[in-house]
Amino acid sequence: MCELGRPRRASAVLLLALSLLALSAVAGCRVHPDGSLPPGPPGLAGPHGPERAAALLPPLLVNASLGVRDRCTSCHENVLDPRHALDAPPLTSHPGRLLDVHSPRRFGCTPCHGGLGEATSESKAHAAGIGGVRFAGDATEIACGRCHVDEVALDGAPHLSHGRALIRNAQCDGCHVIGGASHPGRVGPDLSGIGRRVDPAWLFRWLKNPRDYAANARMPRFELEDKYVDALVGYLMTFQSETPFDTTAFPAGDATRGGNLVRSSFCISCHSINDKGGTGVIDLGRVGSKLHRPYLLHLLAATQEVDPGTTMPQYHFTNAQIADVAAYLGSELTDPSFTSAGAGSGSGKLGTWWPSQSVRIDVGRRLFKELRCGNCHAFPGSADWLRVGPILSQLAEKKDAEIPWGTTKYPHTLADYVWHKVESPSVYASSPHQLKMPAYDFTPDESRDVTIALLAQARARALPAEFVVRSRADETLSLPGEFGRLVRRYQCTSCHSVNGVGHNISADLGVEGSRARREWIYEYLKQPYTIRPMLTVRMPTFNLSDEEAGVLADGITSSWHDAKIDALGDLAAGPREVEAGRRLFESKGCLSCHQVGSKGGYVGPSFTSGSPVAKRYRTGYLVQWLENARAVKPDVIEPGFGFSRDQARAVAAYLLALPRDEKAASR
Amino acid sequence: MTSTRALTWISLVAASAMVCQCAKAPGAAHQGAAPITSFAAAVHEHGRSPLDLSLASGKAVYDRYCAICHGDSGGGDGFNAYPLKDAFGVNPTAFSDRAQAAALEETKAIAAIRNGGLAVGKSAAMPAWGYTLTPGEVADVWQYIRSFATTGHGK
Numbered sequence: 001m002c003e004l005g006r007p008r009r010a011s012a013v014l015l016l017a018l019s020l021l022a023l024s025a026v027a028g029c030r031v032h033p034d035g036s037l038p039p040g041p042p043g044l045a046g047p048h049g050p051e052r053a054a055a056l057l058p059p060l061l062v063n064a065s066l067g068v069r070d071r072c073t074s075c076h077e078n079v080l081d082p083r084h085a086l087d088a089p090p091l092t093s094h095p096g097r098l099l100d101v102h103s104p105r106r107f108g109c110t111p112c113h114g115g116l117g118e119a120t121s122e123s124k125a126h127a128a129g130i131g132g133v134r135f136a137g138d139a140t141e142i143a144c145g146r147c148h149v150d151e152v153a154l155d156g157a158p159h160l161s162h163g164r165a166l167i168r169n170a171q172c173d174g175c176h177v178i179g180g181a182s183h184p185g186r187v188g189p190d191l192s193g194i195g196r197r198v199d200p201a202w203l204f205r206w207l208k209n210p211r212d213y214a215a216n217a218r219m220p221r222f223e224l225e226d227k228y229v230d231a232l233v234g235y236l237m238t239f240q241s242e243t244p245f246d247t248t249a250f251p252a253g254d255a256t257r258g259g260n261l262v263r264s265s266f267c268i269s270c271h272s273i274n275d276k277g278g279t280g281v282i283d284l285g286r287v288g289s290k291l292h293r294p295y296l297l298h299l300l301a302a303t304q305e306v307d308p309g310t311t312m313p314q315y316h317f318t319n320a321q322i323a324d325v326a327a328y329l330g331s332e333l334t335d336p337s338f339t340s341a342g343a344g345s346g347s348g349k350l351g352t353w354w355p356s357q358s359v360r361i362d363v364g365r366r367l368f369k370e371l372r373c374g375n376c377h378a379f380p381g382s383a384d385w386l387r388v389g390p391i392l393s394q395l396a397e398k399k400d401a402e403i404p405w406g407t408t409k410y411p412h413t414l415a416d417y418v419w420h421k422v423e424s425p426s427v428y429a430s431s432p433h434q435l436k437m438p439a440y441d442f443t444p445d446e447s448r449d450v451t452i453a454l455l456a457q458a459r460a461r462a463l464p465a466e467f468v469v470r471s472r473a474d475e476t477l478s479l480p481g482e483f484g485r486l487v488r489r490y491q492c493t494s495c496h497s498v499n500g501v502g503h504n505i506s507a508d509l510g511v512e513g514s515r516a517r518r519e520w521i522y523e524y525l526k527q528p529y530t531i532r533p534m535l536t537v538r539m540p541t542f543n544l545s546d547e548e549a550g551v552l553a554d555g556i557t558s559s560w561h562d563a564k565i566d567a568l569g570d571l572a573a574g575p576r577e578v579e580a581g582r583r584l585f586e587s588k589g590c591l592s593c594h595q596v597g598s599k600g601g602y603v604g605p606s607f608t609s610g611s612p613v614a615k616r617y618r619t620g621y622l623v624q625w626l627e628n629a630r631a632v633k634p635d636v637i638e639p640g641f642g643f644s645r646d647q648a649r650a651v652a653a654y655l656l657a658l659p660r661d662e663k664a665a666s667r
Numbered sequence: 668m669t670s671t672r673a674l675t676w677i678s679l680v681a682a683s684a685m686v687c688q689c690a691k692a693p694g695a696a697h698q699g700a701a702p703i704t705s706f707a708a709a710v711h712e713h714g715r716s717p718l719d720l721s722l723a724s725g726k727a728v729y730d731r732y733c734a735i736c737h738g739d740s741g742g743g744d745g746f747n748a749y750p751l752k753d754a755f756g757v758n759p760t761a762f763s764d765r766a767q768a769a770a771l772e773e774t775k776a777i778a779a780i781r782n783g784g785l786a787v788g789k790s791a792a793m794p795a796w797g798y799t800l801t802p803g804e805v806a807d808v809w810q811y812i813r814s815f816a817t818t819g820h821g822k
Contacts, residue, residue: 082802082803085721085803085807087717093803095720096724097804133707136712137712415706419709448709589790589794591755592754599754600750601736601747602746637731639798640798642797
């Protein structure tokens with residue numbers, strides 16, 4: 001790769017190679033000056049002919065199972081040396097810490113960067129990876145998808161992760177066959193009975209543009225004329241199949257009490273209200289103008305029965321509390337322009353576009369099928385997915401000639417095609433009726449990241465099993481008995497994961513039974529609080545019964561623990577050990593992030609108020625954490641301390657000896 | 668393990684919502700610069716210098732570990748700056764303050780990042796990051812810290 005324009009470099013490399021060969025001959029083994037890179041294969045070291053020329057281009061990174069034979073380090077010779085971070089290419093070192101976990105010895109260079117590893121000219125070596133894109137800059141993340149086939153929170157690949165999260169959220173695989181980041185179920189709600197649930201005027205405005213109702217709405221915009229939206233509304237309102245919910249058991253409800261309950265239950269840990277709070281599920285700011293009261297009551301009373309696919313937990317509200325919450329949502333979180341009474345923007349003409357109701361419904365039925373609404377929603381009589389979009393897992397094979405460039409002016413590469421199509425689906429359509437794909441209104445940055453994720457999944461190839469890294473997030477926990485029933489009822493894995501299974505909104509609970517004491521788990525489940533002072537959201541208050549909290553605490557303690565951590569727990573500490581721990585605690589600046597009494601930072605948990613150490617933690621976990629927190633929580637922010645086992649035990653002893661009482665601690 | 672749990676998909680979506688407050692058409696993503704008209708440009712396939720890459724890596728480190736005390740813009744005004752005064756009697760160094768930035772000496776500053784404040788005769792409030800960050804990451808975050816006062820990331 002050094003043949004052109006670099007005579008001096010090439011001769012330097014040549015000299016290096018010759019001396020290397022000489023060394024090998026003398027020592028009877030092959031070494032590399034920095035000892036970090038593997039030697040070239042033995043067959044190439046012959047003294048004559050073209051083989052000799054090849055041998056003079058060291059070093060060669062070889063991995064037969066990945067098909068790698070890379071000469072990249074002939075020119076990029078400092079990739080492993082951080083002292084060259086600011087040198088000009090190709091002499092700069094590799095940025096970031098990805099090489100710590102992807103040793104070039106094992107992976108070579110081209111699996112992540114594309115190009116032709118064996119090429120001996122710069123232009124050939126730097127050949128495009130996929131779709132006209134070189135795996136350089138942010139596009140390098142495209143290559144991550146080859147091994148990391150489906151992770152949506154991949155450390156070091158923020159664009160790929162973001163793109164995959166967007167693809168999942170939008171359920172692109174409703175209409176396209178797509179590898180990686182597929183959604184396990186239908187992302188939209190079941191439409192059975194929607195005619196009883198919502199106001200037709202709301203439905204009209206929702207179908208016109210879901211983001212008018214909620215900025216974080218998942219559903220795309222279909223860009224339909226008003227009369228076709230009206231036809232869809234007419235058809236959807238015929239979904240009345242369920243029997244009306246009997247509301248006689250519910251009192252009228254008090255909006256003020258309901259508001260307090262919504263706040264104290266921390267609904268906003270998941271839902272936003274007028275864009276404040278969690279962003280993963282739909283904003284509740286206008287929900288009172290969307291859902292009729294009987295449905296709200298039914299949903300709160302029997303959440304998982306009403307919406308079997310939901311990630312929402314079943315709250316333990318009384319009928320009076322449910323009525324209060326419904327009263328609050330129905331009176332405070334409203335927007336009159338979304339109701340029949342308000343009749344905003346065109347919805348006042350509902351039902352007047354078509355000569356008869358039967359024509360309206362018939363048109364709506366055909367549109368519903370044509371637009372493939374059933375690919376994201378279950379509905380009465382719904383069947384399998386009818387995937388109509390191109391097969392995106394074969395995107396890489398798309399030929400340039402198949403792309404309808406039209407009058408577009410940007411570069412004609414596959415990547416540019418995908419980028420613009422994602423950003424504005426109508427960009428290639430010669431007429432609006434030709435277009436099936438709805439608009440997702442992605443921002444330019446979102447479109448770029450979706451494109452990165454799409455190109456990444458198209459690059460996935462059959463790999464040796466040891467290189468494929470698969471997310472466990474969509475697996476299901478099979479927990480027996482009452483413990484399993486309660487974990488499902490309270491949807492623990494909507495926020496937590498357990499050894500990687502579930503979501504990563506909150507801590508992984510895989511070793512929670514080794515971390516926390518049973519009594520603390522019980523009390524926390526009964527009355528959750530904000531563990532880390534800097535956080536504004538926390539676990540919702542489920543109002544668990546004593547019995548339920550007991551079953552969960554027992555289940556967590558007995559099922560989710562690690563015997564090796566537990567075994568570190570026999571700690572008989574004397575005053576000298578506690579004193580040694582105190583000195584370490586103070587010298588390491590622990591108070592910068594943690595509070596003891598009234599002093600200390602807001603980042604980590606307080607050591608005395610709320611969750612005193614001795615009340616919350618089991619000793620073995622503390623020792624393990626202080627010795628090497630990353631072993632139990634790989635993405636922890638707390639710095640490593642380099643403690644020996646004895647030092648970790650001393651600090652643990654000090655922490656366990658802290659007074660439980662906040663006032664006592666600050667005296 | 669490579670997967671991260673602290674950054675949840677929810678916060679990813681939230682972050683994207685915050686990041687993407689910019690204009691609509693691809694090409695208008697970077698105000699002030701020439702419009703981006705190719706995917707290659709959108710993903711910085713060309714044109715990022717080693718310094719750009721170092722700053723980008725440094726920013727990632729800084730935002731994750733440092734900003735909570737030293738502030739998003741290096742003003743010494745992070746969310747966790749206030750309690751340090753009470754617990755340690757010090758304020759975090761304000762990197763965007765030209766006088767404070769000028770007083771930082773490279774060898775000593777890097778030693779402070781790696782070995783903590785006490786090791787360089789300053790406060791224990793600054794923990795040691797040498798067991799957490801690689802030498803390359805320390806170098807990157809130092810580049811980024813210096814940029815607050817020189818390139819106007821800061822105030």
